[in-house]
Amino acid sequence: MSIIIKELRDRTNLSQNRFAEKFGIPVSTLRKWEQGETTPAPYIVNMLARQIKGSSESLQKIECKDGSIFYYDPLSTSLSDIYGNSIIIHENLDGVKSQNLPLYVKDLFDSFYEIQNKFNQDVILDKKEDIIWS
Secondary structure (H helix, E strand, O other), X not given: OHHHHHHHHHHXXXXXXXXXXXXXXXXXXXXXXXHOOOOOOHHHHHHHHHHOOOOOOOOEEEEOOOOOEEEEEOOOOEEEEOOOOEEXXXXXXXXXXXXXXXXXXXXXXXXXHHHHHHHHHHHHHHHHOXXXXX
């Protein structure tokens, strides 16, 4: 089980501290799991695996030249990044040229991050200012 927990954390590219914080696990507990000192209950491993992209057998890894990694799940027709963001797509990716797919996916997520950032800025501004948008 310790190997499984470590593999799951590795898929997120998060440090032990960030992983523990994200999933509400005490860091000391995570360390003990990864070092094999204690073993998490199977349902905990299951819940983590369901939440972490790259844990499903159907997922296809998409690597970009800049090192970005994304996952395509043909069963749910969704694309995911390593942070857990998912985007449902409506086109089947079968037949898309393998050298072009990473470019399309990176472009999609770059647009998503840009819109997400704008949203966050609007929310912060709304909290500080007395503005009503029409």
